[in-house]
Amino acid sequence: MTDITVTVNGVSRAVSCSPSTLLVHLLREELQLTGTHVGCDTSHCGACTVVMDGRAVKSCTVLAPQAHGRSVTTVEGLAEDGRLDPLQEAFADHFALQCGFCTSGFLMAAKAFLDTNPSPDEEQVRKAISGNLCRCTGYQHIVDAMLAVAEGTT
Amino acid sequence: MRPPDFEYELAEDVQGAVSALAQGESVMAIAGGQSLIPLLRLRIARPSRVVDIGRVPGLTGISVSDESTELGALVTTADVAASDDISRSNPLWTEAARVIADPLVRNLGTVGGNLAHADPLNDLPAALVASRGEVLAEGPNGVRTIASDDLFVSPFTTSLEPGELITRLIVPGSPSGAYEKLKRAAADYGVVAVAVQLDIGDGGDIRSAGVSLSGTSAVAPRSNRAEQTLVGTNGGDDVIEGAALAAAEDADLAADERGSIRYKRAVVGALAARALRRAIARGNG
Ligand SMILES: Cc1cc2nc3c(=O)[nH]c(=O)nc-3n(C[C@H](O)[C@H](O)[C@H](O)COP(=O)(O)OP(=O)(O)OC[C@H]3O[C@@H](n4cnc5c(N)ncnc54)[C@H](O)[C@@H]3O)c2cc1C
Numbered sequence: 001m002t003d004i005t006v007t008v009n010g011v012s013r014a015v016s017c018s019p020s021t022l023l024v025h026l027l028r029e030e031l032q033l034t035g036t037h038v039g040c041d042t043s044h045c046g047a048c049t050v051v052m053d054g055r056a057v058k059s060c061t062v063l064a065p066q067a068h069g070r071s072v073t074t075v076e077g078l079a080e081d082g083r084l085d086p087l088q089e090a091f092a093d094h095f096a097l098q099c100g101f102c103t104s105g106f107l108m109a110a111k112a113f114l115d116t117n118p119s120p121d122e123e124q125v126r127k128a129i130s131g132n133l134c135r136c137t138g139y140q141h142i143v144d145a146m147l148a149v150a151e152g153t154t
Numbered sequence: 155m156r157p158p159d160f161e162y163e164l165a166e167d168v169q170g171a172v173s174a175l176a177q178g179e180s181v182m183a184i185a186g187g188q189s190l191i192p193l194l195r196l197r198i199a200r201p202s203r204v205v206d207i208g209r210v211p212g213l214t215g216i217s218v219s220d221e222s223t224e225l226g227a228l229v230t231t232a233d234v235a236a237s238d239d240i241s242r243s244n245p246l247w248t249e250a251a252r253v254i255a256d257p258l259v260r261n262l263g264t265v266g267g268n269l270a271h272a273d274p275l276n277d278l279p280a281a282l283v284a285s286r287g288e289v290l291a292e293g294p295n296g297v298r299t300i301a302s303d304d305l306f307v308s309p310f311t312t313s314l315e316p317g318e319l320i321t322r323l324i325v326p327g328s329p330s331g332a333y334e335k336l337k338r339a340a341a342d343y344g345v346v347a348v349a350v351q352l353d354i355g356d357g358g359d360i361r362s363a364g365v366s367l368s369g370t371s372a373v374a375p376r377s378n379r380a381e382q383t384l385v386g387t388n389g390g391d392d393v394i395e396g397a398a399l400a401a402a403e404d405a406d407l408a409a410d411e412r413g414s415i416r417y418k419r420a421v422v423g424a425l426a427a428r429a430l431r432r433a434i435a436r437g438n439g
Pocket residue numbers: 042043044182183184185186187188189190191192227231253254255256259262263264265266267268269270271273275276277278314318319320321341342343344
């Protein structure tokens with residue numbers, strides 16, 4: 001077992017777990033933050049995307065000890081005081097989700113991207129979410145939602 | 155699946171990592187984890203102990219001059235993709251880094267890990283061979299330099315000794331470089347890719363040429379005949395066509411879910427011509 005301290009959504013959390021634990025399982029099972037999903041076994045789908053130290057990463061492809069001392073934001077950390085983040089609003093307004101399985105991953109990839117690139121063009125937006133798979137929407141509405149946030153037209 | 159259990163050790167410096175790794179074959183280093191963790195999850199890799207080199211000081215940092223690009227082993231592929239200095243003095247590396255996997259993987263994957271993993275589908279081995287770069291390796295017997303032609307032995311095997319780590323990449327820079335890759339999907343590995351690095355004189359003459367491939371049976375093979383076709387010429391259309399054809403004919407390809415041998419050969423030829431045209435235009439621009 002290893003002792004790990006991770007700041008999750010602004011709160012410092014100390015956990016003792018096997019070093020082979022994946023960050024996604026630490027979040028879902030130790031911390032009961034089940035908004036982060038597991039969609040594949042091969043690091044391809046991005047359903048598990050979280051923001052670690054400002055960068056979007058696949059939490060299924062991070063060992064828990066690699067996250068020690070770092071700051072992690074999950075989809076549960078987006079809303080503040082019960083108010084949805086503008087990105088979440090935009091996803092709802094633009095029908096950027098259907099089954100919703102991929103949505104938390106897209107939101108976190110979009111969040112990290114827009115925080116560092118506040119006024120992107122469509123091509124940059126498409127590249128930014130190229131690590132996330134959606135089997136329902138065809139992506140266009142997700143792109144629309146992100147552009148709306150960037151343009152402040154939500 | 156979940157990774158099997160293993161012991162975990164956080165390396166504090168290169169020396170510590172080297173001595174931990176020299177304990178035996180079942181001890182493995184982890185840097186960004188973007189190749190190793192998928193193998194752990196599929197239980198293809200079963201280390202008894204994992205040594206985390208991800209926080210070793212001194213293995214980061216990008217330093218760029220017109221002559222060379224130097225990268226610490228832990229520099230991420232996202233940082234290479236985003237560096238304006240690299241894009242100015244060594245566009246081959248920018249273009250290769252930008253088509254690796256997807257932005258999420260690039261945020262964690264390191265340049266040292268990309269080379270050390272020696273996956274024939276990885277992109278940086280071909281970039282290293284085309285630009286005739288070298289790596290600094292530190293191991294139980296000290297520090298040595300390994301030239302790109304001596305680093306890759308066979309798929310997933312390098313000439314690194316047990317316990318030896320890549321600490322730094324030293325890559326000659328050239329504005330006349332380009333990388334072309336065909337991908338089926340954004341987050342997938344490529345079908346094939348071609349790396350080109352040229353040294354072009356003031357009169358437009360090609361003084362030296364590096365051409366290497368990703369997606370072949372070997373790791374980053376050098377296209378010798380393509381290089382010989384280019385050197386000493388002015389890189390006109392017929393030379394480009396001839397060099398591209400040579401690269402395609404000499405590529406050792408295998409059929410798989412990404413395409414037949416015939417298809418891949420045609421793609422190598424098309425990508426090589428495209429990369430050469432862009433590299434030559436940059437050199438003369
Ligand atoms: C979905 C997906 C798609 C991908 N697509 C591509 C692609 O298109 N192109 C591409 O190039 N790559 C691709 N990759 C691989 C990715 O770029 C990896 O990041 C890279 O291959 C390994 O770097 P790492 O730092 O993550 O290494 P790790 O996974 O940490 O390590 C990989 C191996 O290298 C060894 N190692 C690591 N660092 C060193 C060092 N400094 N010295 C000696 N040994 C070391 C480790 O022991 C291990 O055996 C993809 C990965 C995924 C998950």
